[in-house]
Amino acid sequence: MRFVSALLALLMVVVASAQAADLATTPRVEARLVAEVTGVPAAGGTISLALHQKMQEGWHTYWINPGESGEPTTLAWTLPEGFAASAIKWPYPERIPFGDLANYGYSNEVLLRVEIAVPEGLKPGSTITFKTEANWLVCKDVCIPESATLDLTLPVVDGAPPKNDAWKETFAAARAKEPKKESQPVIFTEFAATDKDVTLYFPALTAHVATGTQEPHTPKDFGKGAQFFPYTKGLIKASAPQVAVPVEKGFTITVPAGWRLRDAERRKETEAIEGVLVMRAIDTAVGEPDRVEAYEVSLSRGEVPAATPQIAAADLPLLQAILFAVLGGLILNLMPCVFPILSMKALALVQAGHAERPWADGLAYMLGVMATFAALGGALLWLRAMGEDVGWGFQLQSPLSVAALAYVLTLVGLNLSGVFNVGGSVQGMGQGLAQRGGLIGTFFTGVLAVIVAAPCTAPFMGAAMGYAFTQPSAITIAVFLALGFGLALPWVVVTLSPALVRLLPRPGAWMERFKQFLAFPMYAAVVWLVWVVSQQVTPEGLFRVMLGLVLLALAAWAFGVAQSRAARSERILLSGFVFLASLGASIALIALPFAPRTADGQPAAVDAAIPAEPYTAARLAALRAEGKPVFVNLTAAWCVSCLYNERVALSSNITAEAFKASGTIYLIGDWTNRNPEISALLKQHGREGVPLYLYYAPGASEPRILPQILNESLMLEVLGVSR
């Protein structure tokens, strides 16, 4: 009888092994039940078993929280009496992006370890069979649910069972990927959530990531690629890239909230967020494998520091900011934007220089410049106080104001061409300029100079303006006044110095020719402004602007004719004409159909030889997380300095080659129209306007801010390519 039961037992074992049921193979996954040791300890204890999944290329299975779709692998055990299986000891997952969405899971292979509690008093020499029903979803572009019933039989042995040589390394690797649990409350982590964002705060990680190296790591070192994987679905948006932002102590990660935290009630109920934080060290040498540490963390609700990065320009002392502003204003004179106005100014100066009080003219100009700068600064402050996110050049982000500027310059051009005169009757050109507008005219030349200067940002200006807006209003205005002072300074100096005035040519008939010639830079400026408008509005809007220009010219002509005719009736008729034509021009402007070009995301300002992508904060974060070098160009169609740099330094074949050779990704942020994401990036680097050039070296926590005037050799140096 005993013999029969022994035979029966033997037979059963044979049947099991004949099925080879520790392995199941599908066209996508090779799933195997494996043990870390070769036997079961007779005296009891704990041993590790695991489901090993080896996926075909491109296929993946899921973590406990599968992310935005998918389903985690499950194991249902059938164990002999007295045995018990733990939950799966999940290794930390990888983020697997798929289209717009992202999953948390495993590609290539994964070992899902389970601890089996072994009871005491087993009989050495007998065998134990462990059986599990495994269910998993495996996905590539399609998803296949698969399952297998696997079993594994191990002998009961005396003492500690030896390791299974074939699998011990795989087990060791999987154990290394299990997040460390912290028994001591060293990692105080907190989170704050709104209906839009969740900020995860890891203040005390510095001490903890120090293990294994001599020098303690700063959070920055481990910030690269820091990824938080919550155990629960729907808390954060899994597909949103995560970037660790160093704060005074530790770092924060801010991500869009998932549906659970967007809902007010559930947000209130959420007392803690539990999950795994995976960090990669950035100080590993090239070729050396990434050093990764994963922690199981529980974030409780609390206060998190605002993740506002240091504003570089805020470190400027006031005096230096003012000095920068003056210098910036001075250099602005050399920028192409102001050139047409400066030519006019030069002409006026020739005239005024030989007048009785040349200095009065210089001062009037300066007053005009500074008053306009102060007004612009005030308008900016006011708009900001109203909650508008605007910066330098904001006045050109509206097609309406660009078109209005084109109108003004057209009128100035027509005036120079002699179509009409300002301020009454025509007299001899010789006396004209000085008498005509007088000091008021000069004042408005100053106003005009500032308005047309807007598209240009000079070196030093960016930092000064960035500083200005971090300060109280009085200081902001002071910095703006300093800019104006700098812009007007050369002219005041000339008019104040009799020696310099004497060097000026004598006024004469040549001035009329010169004046007529100066109309052409004006017309060129108008062409350029119309081009800017064409980037901002629909073709119909462009048509209206140009029609408005023609009507305006008509009005100016009629006005000019009226000026030269004495007959009263004729004057009345022409005045009506002027009125109607200018009315038409204004209507054409006001009804301007807006079509902000930001919607289609295509950078309008640049026809780059270098393949570029539109800038978004998410794209930048994703590229940085991937460890790619990134060059960000924040530009606008109305920004002349930007266009200059793009021509000179960013569109040559040599630069293009350097981008290619270094694998640098080129992101263009087009600020021609308002764009809050670009404004935010500007502000982050203490700037209030374009251009801004940023180079993010792979793994660097902060970008390198490049000067506002670029050249080819600088670009090559930045990209790390030698000529």
Add this chain to the structure above:
Amino acid sequence: MMKSLLCAVAALSLTATVHAAPAIGDPAPAFSAVDTAGKTRTLSEFKGKTVVLEWTNDGCPYVKKHYGAGNMQKLQQDAAKGGAVWLSIISSAPGKQGYVTAAGANELTRTRGAAPAAVLLDPKGDVGRAYEAQTTPHMYVIDKDGVLRYMGAIDDKPTTDAATIHGARNYVREALTAIASGQKIAETATDPYGCSVKY
């Protein structure tokens, strides 16, 4: 000049409204999509009726589970009986798994015996992104005032096993019943489950 400038700035800021994530109790995101009959359908045309949105992909095993067992069709019929409009939406991009032409979608409706009011084709994924649809199936219920009342899974059994349908808690059915009887919906949002939408 300054005033008109400020007006312009204000006007611009109005046009630049940021796309908001769908939220329970808020107006459901407006959409416009072409159905399999070539007709443009919008959410606003169904004002006054309860609307169910179902993201679907015929190749997905989770979708197959509900159609194979007749569960989805039954729900569609019952919704229609209750006066609700059922819109099935296919957001797979051309070339991606689950993309179908209008004719293909009609054929699927026929062979599966499905009863949606319309099947909307969203190959660009605009509607899917507006609703942040993640999975197939991913379900949304919008009330007659256009307010989003439920979003998430079809039921509480996130598996491909059709045996779990019996005895499962069907959140969509619950939401429709609650809306019809003017009661509070017990679960207004749940984790969607299924295959990812193939944008």
